[in-house]
Amino acid sequence: MTRLVVVGNGMAGMACVEQIIKHGPKYHITVFGDETHVNYNRVMLSSVLAGEKAADDIVIHSREWYARNEIDLHVGVRIVDVDPVRKTVTGDDGSVTEYDKLLLATGSSAWMPPIAGLDKNGVFAFRTLDDTRELLRRAGPETKAVVIGGGLLGLEAARGLQVQGSQVAVVHLMATLMERQLDAAGGQYLVAKMERLGIRVLLGRSTTAIVGRDRVEAVEFSDGERLEADLVVVAAGIRPNVELGRRAGVEVKRGIIVNDYMETSSPDVFAVGECVEHRGVCYGLVAPLYEQGKVLAATLTGHRGPTYTGTVQAATLKIMGVDVFSAGDWASAPDHVRFEDPGLGCYRRVAIKDGKLAGVILVGDTSDSHRYMDWLRSGADLGAQRRELLFPPPSADAGLDVAEMADSATVCGCVGVTKGTIIHAIHEQGVHTLSQLKESTRACTGCGTCATLCQGLLRAVAPDFEDEKKSVMCGCVPFAEDRLRDILRSQKLRSVQEVLDIYGNGLGCEVCKPALSYMLDMLWCGDHDEDKSARFINDRVHANIQKDGTFSVVPRIHGGVTTPDQLRRIADVADKYRVPMVKITGSQRIDLLGIKKADLPAVWKDLGMPSGQAYTKGVRMVKTCVGTEFCRFGTQDSTSAGIELERRFEQLYTPHKVKMATVGCPRNCAEATVKDIGLVGIEGGWQVVVGGAAGKSVRKADLLVTVEQTEQALEAAEIFFQYYRENANYLERTYDFVERLGIEKVRKETVYAAEAVREALRDRFRKTKARARDAWLEGQSPVHPTQFAALEPMDRVPS
Amino acid sequence: MDDETFLATDNTCPHKGGPLCDGIITGRSVVCPLHAWKIDLDSGAVVRPGGVDHPGVQTYPVRVEGGIVKVCLPDEPIHRQDLEKIQNCHIVQA
Numbered sequence: 001m002t003r004l005v006v007v008g009n010g011m012a013g014m015a016c017v018e019q020i021i022k023h024g025p026k027y028h029i030t031v032f033g034d035e036t037h038v039n040y041n042r043v044m045l046s047s048v049l050a051g052e053k054a055a056d057d058i059v060i061h062s063r064e065w066y067a068r069n070e071i072d073l074h075v076g077v078r079i080v081d082v083d084p085v086r087k088t089v090t091g092d093d094g095s096v097t098e099y100d101k102l103l104l105a106t107g108s109s110a111w112m113p114p115i116a117g118l119d120k121n122g123v124f125a126f127r128t129l130d131d132t133r134e135l136l137r138r139a140g141p142e143t144k145a146v147v148i149g150g151g152l153l154g155l156e157a158a159r160g161l162q163v164q165g166s167q168v169a170v171v172h173l174m175a176t177l178m179e180r181q182l183d184a185a186g187g188q189y190l191v192a193k194m195e196r197l198g199i200r201v202l203l204g205r206s207t208t209a210i211v212g213r214d215r216v217e218a219v220e221f222s223d224g225e226r227l228e229a230d231l232v233v234v235a236a237g238i239r240p241n242v243e244l245g246r247r248a249g250v251e252v253k254r255g256i257i258v259n260d261y262m263e264t265s266s267p268d269v270f271a272v273g274e275c276v277e278h279r280g281v282c283y284g285l286v287a288p289l290y291e292q293g294k295v296l297a298a299t300l301t302g303h304r305g306p307t308y309t310g311t312v313q314a315a316t317l318k319i320m321g322v323d324v325f326s327a328g329d330w331a332s333a334p335d336h337v338r339f340e341d342p343g344l345g346c347y348r349r350v351a352i353k354d355g356k357l358a359g360v361i362l363v364g365d366t367s368d369s370h371r372y373m374d375w376l377r378s379g380a381d382l383g384a385q386r387r388e389l390l391f392p393p394p395s396a397d398a399g400l401d402v403a404e405m406a407d408s409a410t411v412c413g414c415v416g417v418t419k420g421t422i423i424h425a426i427h428e429q430g431v432h433t434l435s436q437l438k439e440s441t442r443a444c445t446g447c448g449t450c451a452t453l454c455q456g457l458l459r460a461v462a463p464d465f466e467d468e469k470k471s472v473m474c475g476c477v478p479f480a481e482d483r484l485r486d487i488l489r490s491q492k493l494r495s496v497q498e499v500l501d502i503y504g505n506g507l508g509c510e511v512c513k514p515a516l517s518y519m520l521d522m523l524w525c526g527d528h529d530e531d532k533s534a535r536f537i538n539d540r541v542h543a544n545i546q547k548d549g550t551f552s553v554v555p556r557i558h559g560g561v562t563t564p565d566q567l568r569r570i571a572d573v574a575d576k577y578r579v580p581m582v583k584i585t586g587s588q589r590i591d592l593l594g595i596k597k598a599d600l601p602a603v604w605k606d607l608g609m610p611s612g613q614a615y616t617k618g619v620r621m622v623k624t625c626v627g628t629e630f631c632r633f634g635t636q637d638s639t640s641a642g643i644e645l646e647r648r649f650e651q652l653y654t655p656h657k658v659k660m661a662t663v664g665c666p667r668n669c670a671e672a673t674v675k676d677i678g679l680v681g682i683e684g685g686w687q688v689v690v691g692g693a694a695g696k697s698v699r700k701a702d703l704l705v706t707v708e709q710t711e712q713a714l715e716a717a718e719i720f721f722q723y724y725r726e727n728a729n730y731l732e733r734t735y736d737f738v739e740r741l742g743i744e745k746v747r748k749e750t751v752y753a754a755e756a757v758r759e760a761l762r763d764r765f766r767k768t769k770a771r772a773r774d775a776w777l778e779g780q781s782p783v784h785p786t787q788f789a790a791l792e793p794m795d796r797v798p799s
Numbered sequence: 800m801d802d803e804t805f806l807a808t809d810n811t812c813p814h815k816g817g818p819l820c821d822g823i824i825t826g827r828s829v830v831c832p833l834h835a836w837k838i839d840l841d842s843g844a845v846v847r848p849g850g851v852d853h854p855g856v857q858t859y860p861v862r863v864e865g866g867i868v869k870v871c872l873p874d875e876p877i878h879r880q881d882l883e884k885i886q887n888c889h890i891v892q893a
Contacts, residue, residue: 509825510835537821537832545832549818597821 001028004300005089005099007079007244009033011042012273012289013105014061015416019297021069026301029071030097032089034078037129038063043286043414045132046153046318049160052490055129082248084266089244101268101300102248104256106241108274108284113148113236116209122216123232126157138231141165146219146229148207150177152317154235155190158199159319161233163491169200169227171207171219173236181315181326182361185340189347189363193322196502202227240275240282255282260307262296272296279310287311287410290418294408312376316366318414320487321479321503325366328376330359339390344505348390355383365478368392370453378404403460411457412450417443422457432462474511477504481515481729488523495529496520508534515730518617521653522725525764526771532783541788542775543600544615546593551600553592554614555607556650559624559643559662560588560670566609573606587614587621587659588670598790601779610650610774617731618653619660622646623671627664627681634664636681641710642670645679648714649721651772655728655737658721673701676734677717682706686713690720690746691738699735702743705751719750719758722765806840807859807870813838813845819856 004020004027006013017029033039039061047053066073074091081090088096110125112118122138124131135157139145143166147158150172162168170177176187177194191201206222210232218226245256250264255277258264262278264271273289274282283289288311295308314327330336333351340347346364350357350372357375362368371392375382382389405411407420425431425440437454438444444454459465477484477499484503493499496516500508508516513534520528532540543551557566570590574582580594589612595603604611613620622645625631627638642662649660661672662679672678674694678701680687685708692701704720707713723746728737738746750761782788806827810819817833824830828839828846837847843855860871 507826510823510830513823513825533824536823540821545818545821547815547817547833549816549821 002026002100003098004029004101004103005097006031006103006105007089008105008107008273008275009035009037009039009073009075010105010107010273011039011060011286011416012107012293013103014039015290016103016105016272016293016296017071018061019294020300023297023301023303027101029069030074030099031066031071032074032077032079032091032097034076034092035128035130036076038066038073038075040129041415042127043318045126045129046156046160048129048132049126049135049157050163050320050490051160051492052320052486055133079244082244084247084249084269087268099268101270103296103300104244104248104264104269104271104275105273106244106275108238108240108282110234111237111239112234113207115148115207115234117211117216118234120210120212120216121214122212122230123210123234126153126233126235127238135161135231135233136164139164139166143167143231144229145169145231145233146171146227147233147235148219149235149237150174150201150203151180151235151237152178152315154233155194156318157233157235158194159197159322161231162197162199166231167200168198169202169229170194171202171205171221171227173204173206175204177201177203178317178324178326181324182363183330183349185338186324186326186347186349186361186363189340189345190317190322190324193345193364197319197322238274238284240277242275245269245271245275253277258292260295260309261299261304262292262308263299270296270300278308281310283311283313285311285313285315285413286416287413288313290410290416291408312373314369314373314376314413316369316413320491323362323364323366325362325369325372326360327369327373328357328359329353330361333358337386337389350389352382352389355381357382357389367452370450370456374404411453412441412443412445415442415445417441419457422454423461426458426462432458432464433466434458474509475505476500476508476512477516479503481519482727485519485523485726488519494520494524494527496531496534498529510536514539514617518653518655518730522768525767530783532787538615541597541600542611542613542615542778543595543597548594550594550596552614553595553600553603553607554585554587554589554612555609556612556621556646557589557609558646558650559622559639561624561639561643562590569607569609573603576606577603585614588623589614589621596790597788600788601782604776604779611776613651613775616653617656619646619649619651619658621659622649623659623661623675625663625667625669627662631664633667634681635683636664636686636710638662638664638670638679638681641679641681641686641713644710645714645717648718648769651774652721652725652768654721654725655730656733658724658734660717674698675701677721679713679717684708686710688713688716688720688751691734691743693733693735697733697735699739702738702746704743704747715762716751718765719761720746722761722768723750725768726761726764805861805863805868807861808838808840808843809856809858811856812836813851813853813856 009031041058041060044058077091077093079089080092088098090096110127139161145161145166145168147154147170150170158168158170176184177190194201208222209220210216211218211220216229216232219229220226240255242252242256245252248269250266250269251257256271256275258271258276258278272292292308295306298306317324330349330351333353336351338349349361351359356379360372405419409419411417411419421441429440431437431440444451499516500506514536517534537545543553577599579592583591585591622642624639624642628634629639658676660677661670661675663670663672664681672680674692678689687706688704689701690704693699705716812819812831814834814836817831819829821832822829827841828837830837839846843858845851845853845855862869
């Protein structure tokens with residue numbers, strides 16, 4: 001077999017190899033990579049630095065893939081020489097390997113500008129996984145980091161360091177941030193967003209030296225000014241690695257010159273990726289490199305025919321919550337339209353030339369990016385659509401847009417997923433929702449800008465397409481809830497106002513404030529910065545507001561089992577405060593209605609019982625039936641189990657109220673099969689059921705699991721409960737949640753998940769419970785001096 | 800409001816008399832806790848639901864002097880039961 005040696009184990013090279021393999025066993029393939037890792041997604045390094053992904057999450061090809069495809073992989077070996085006459089490559093380990101065909105995929109390296117002191121301890125590039133690990137090691141709250149270079153990579157590095165707690169400043173030579181992708185106005189909007197995140201931006205600064213004895217201590221500019229630093233990241237650009245091309249004797253300019261078939265000037269040497277120069281362009285983005293790889297694979301496997309003609313370049317900034325998109329040539333086109341909304345932090349510039357779209361800049365709202373890309377690629381005449389340039393209407397026939405895309409076109413640039421791969425997933429694996437697509441192809445798991453396009457494809461092709469309701473809570477914080485959870489978790493935000501300031505409109509409303517309060521409470525297991533003013537009244541005063549502004553008070557009666565002493569206390573309180581109505585509720589407890597706000601702390605004190613949380617998005621009660629303690633039909637001690645269940649779950653908050661019940665036998669006297677969580681006693685064990693309801697909706701609960709011991713049943717309840725807390729949307733009851741996911745998936749991710757996963761869920765449940773306290777204790781120590789302030793009539797005001 | 804601004808209105812929601820002081824502030828409006836009517840605090844107008852034909856709630860000019868928030872009440876004599884309807888949103892003392 002012909003021997004193909006590939007120098008470079010990166011994304012472009014291995015994508016090409018993958019394509020070559022698809023054409024059949026034509027080559028014996030040997031791969032040399034100077035990094036010690038398998039092929040990983042370099043684009044996602046920014047996510048790893050920002051704590052959004054782990055190193056393991058970004059592996060593209062595992063060792064097993066290389067083995068399975070009989071690829072001879074040599075990691076940690078840098079090829080230092082090529083002998084085009086003998087047709088050998090020499091590694092830095094001394095090895096000499098013969099080739100019949102040589103593929104150079106050497107990528108590019110960080111360009112180091114002419115700054116003194118680059119060799120000091122504490123100066124890094126941001127190219128490799130090793131760089132990232134080193135940065136993660138050093139970036140902490142005590143670190144002052146300076147990033148030299150305010151382009152895509154520099155900004156992403158800055159954000160990652162800042163999320164890790166460092167104080168970060170970005171220093172940029174030009175007067176406009178990301179000046180290759182943005183105009184002056186767009187750049188200003190971006191600066192504002194970066195500063196809101198807490199990153200300092202210094203523009204128009206030329207760095208001349210990094211100073212310090214042997215460690216970095218400061219960065220010096222051409223005007224003599226200094227900036228303190230103990231960590232410096234140089235992200236000032238990349239240069240193609242062309243040395244081996246020279247040694248191989250092929251034509252090299254800025255990059256290794258290739259033609260439209262990806263051939264170099266030598267018949268046995270080929271090149272792909274960032275080291276390549278095609279029609280004068282050196283690409284630094286993934287999508288073009290994948291296209292190149294396909295063409296090269298065809299050329300190399302005897303199917304020379306398809307050509308690579310260049311790619312319309314589009315750049316996206318991959319910082320969560322900071323959306324920037326730029327494509328085409330927006331600078332030289334004479335005709336353009338612009339839009340600005342400083343309130344929302346949005347800026348658009350659409351440039352037209354000869355009636356066609358020439359380029360576009362989007363800052364703040366990039367949801368239309370794929371429409372602009374379509375226009376750029378197709379060269380459509382937009383003369384008649386001038387009014388729609390700034391806000392392209394959703395394609396009346398979305399199917400048409402996606403139908404026109406070639407199968408080989410890249411849909412997701414971050415991960416490198418083509419339309420063909422997506423179509424395959426839809427047809428062969430029955431994928432019909434965006435979540436499924438993400439899981440199966442990893443499309444849309446990077447920056448997320450391709451979401452609209454992916455949805456469009458799904459809608460057009462999947463016969464049973466399901467539009468997962470985007471569940472954006474409201475206009476104040478324009479993100480879907482699961483994305484928001486990721487953002488809050490990875491960016492370590494702890495207060496509602498912080499979230500609103502950085503990712504929202506700074507104001508918030510009655511919809512998102514309580515939802516964000518819950519989310520923060522849940523993510524940090526109670527260790528967040530609580531803001532009472534962001535809560536609904538019920539959660540401010542821990543009682544249920546009634547139609548006349550009075551409140552209802554329901555003390556906790558565990559499992560619906562009370563004592564004469566409790567009843568006497570309740571009766572005494574009802575007398576003392578002249579409570580208008582004492583009512584027995586459907587949840588097996590007692591409600592005191594008509595109590596004035598100012599009386600609440602005193603009422604709670606006199607009751608001496610904890611809050612029943614009857615007013616909130618939290619655990620309500622556990623109803624019980626009598627069970628083996630007294631009932632002649634009982635198979636289990638449902639009363640004790642119910643009381644224990646309520647004690648374990650009380651005082652915890654949830655996306656929506658959680659009602660539970662335990663019954664001692666299938667006669668189900670406490671209606672456990674229509675509860676959020678129910679324990680149904682059977683001979684020899686318990687059935688744990690979830691997702692039931694008997695209120696506005698009526699739904700029979702699904703069986704989660706059957707167990708033998710009561711303790712196992714309680715554990716199963718804990719695991720499901722925590723899973724619900726972490727994955728449901730705010731205000732989504734378990735009956736909607738279980739219905740949406742399907743009980744199979746719920747089981748797989750809770751009671752049938754790996755032990756580590758189950759343990760982790762229980763651990764977070766316990767952590768949350770450890771911080772939980774009876775809300776009514778705030779009666780004795782109010783959080784705010786006017787928390788229970790009643791509105792007293794004022795005396796006549798002196799004039 | 801924020802640290803700097805104080806606005807004062809009647810406490811009674813024009814819908815079913817809910818206590819506006821127990822609502823949630825959004826921007827320069829308050830949302831009534833009973834049925835989520837939204838009242839603009841500068842003008843007293845009903846912002847949501849739209850198309851409501853109601854004069855809105857009474858507003859009162861506010862001054863902050865020496866760390867005390869002062870609400871300016873109308874000149875006409877006020878009956879005690881009317882006084883009960885007028886309240887500050889925040890009570891701050893130096």
